[in-house]
Amino acid sequence: MKVDPLISVILPIYKVENYLHKCIDSVLAQTYKNLEIFLVDDGSPDSCGAICDEYAKNDARIKVIHKENGGLSDARNVALDVATGDFIVCVDSDDYIATNHIESLMALITENDADVAINGFCSFYEGATPAPKYSEKVYVYSGEESVEMMFYQEHFDNSAWGKMYRTSLFNGVRYPVGLVYEDLPTTYKLLIKAKKVAFKNDETYYYLLRNGSLDSGIINAKKVKSAITLLEDMDSNEKAFKNIRKSYECRKFSFLSHIYLHMANDDPSTLFFEKQIKQYRLGVLLNGKARKKARVAALLSYFGLKTMRCIFNISTNR
Numbered sequence: 515m516k517v518d519p520l521i522s523v524i525l526p527i528y529k530v531e532n533y534l535h536k537c538i539d540s541v542l543a544q545t546y547k548n549l550e551i552f553l554v555d556d557g558s559p560d561s562c563g564a565i566c567d568e569y570a571k572n573d574a575r576i577k578v579i580h581k582e583n584g585g586l587s588d589a590r591n592v593a594l595d596v597a598t599g600d601f602i603v604c605v606d607s608d609d610y611i612a613t614n615h616i617e618s619l620m621a622l623i624t625e626n627d628a629d630v631a632i633n634g635f636c637s638f639y640e641g642a643t644p645a646p647k648y649s650e651k652v653y654v655y656s657g658e659e660s661v662e663m664m665f666y667q668e669h670f671d672n673s674a675w676g677k678m679y680r681t682s683l684f685n686g687v688r689y690p691v692g693l694v695y696e697d698l699p700t701t702y703k704l705l706i707k708a709k710k711v712a713f714k715n716d717e718t719y720y721y722l723l724r725n726g727s728l729d730s731g732i733i734n735a736k737k738v739k740s741a742i743t744l745l746e747d748m749d750s751n752e753k754a755f756k757n758i759r760k761s762y763e764c765r766k767f768s769f770l771s772h773i774y775l776h777m778a779n780d781d782p783s784t785l786f787f788e789k790q791i792k793q794y795r796l797g798v799l800l801n802g803k804a805r806k807k808a809r810v811a812a813l814l815s816y817f818g819l820k821t822m823r824c825i826f827n828i829s830t831n832r
Contacts, residue, residue, distance in 0.1 A: 522599030
């Protein structure tokens with residue numbers, strides 16, 4: 515009798531007690547049943563740890579890891595170190611997934627002999643109900659082509675969630691501990707090792723937009739420092755991008771601009787970002803594959819970076 519491949523599902527958990535039940539319930543309700551589910555309590559000071567333990571009593575597939583707080587990357591890494599599944603799926607613990615999320619990703623893997631499968635996602639605000647869209651079109655790329663697509667932010671981006679990875683891709687690859695934006699310098703390392711990457715824009719991952727999340731608020735000094743460190747790491751691996759250099763420069767410009775537009779005016783790293791933006795803006799402006807938003811930012815920067823910041827911040831706050 516054929517046994518379905520084992521899927522390791524990793525949920526890093528920290529201060530999400532109001533959302534955790536919905537997230538875990540959505541994983542337990544999956545139509546694909548052969549799962550090992552890692553609930554990684556990253557030293558959460560609320561009731562998350564107790565919630566995890568209670569779930570583990572009722573479902574043998576659940577494995578709870580309690581650890582000192584080390585951040586999102588550390589929580590994922592701890593689970594990766596002990597995962598025994600053939601494939602890895604990550605779910606952020608304030609989000610949730612459609613009942614067929616894992617089954618649909620597994621179908622993309624098997625039907626296309628792929629090492630990575632990617633579905634679309636539907637973002638929604640707290641208190642609202644997701645309104646997902648679906649598609650029949652499947653795109654299959656080589657590893658390098660998928661990284662190029664990701665850097666252009668076409669179809670999909672660098673988030674760890676919404677994807678299924680063959681576990682062997684993580685050999686020698688882990689998320690950088692102590693830094694934010696940890697997906698940016700990690701996901702490309704996984705995709706570029708893949709023989710095939712299959713994407714279908716079925717929005718089976720529900721991404722919650724909430725106040726107090728890692729992505730909200732002004733970009734503080736810690737985030738700015740993380741951004742610089744991660745960019746330096748990616749630059750040191752530039753040989754991996756030799757055939758897709760233009761796409762990397764577009765993604766780097768977008769990331770630089772995002773940080774610059776939201777960092778504090780008195781942050782001492784402002785000059786670093788201004789210099790980098792000026793270095794890449796012409797290439798982005800002339801690149802027809804670049805996102806429209808990135809090309810607009812590149813054009814506005816020629817009228818002065820302070821002007822670019824002012825215009826983008828006004829349009830964002832409307």
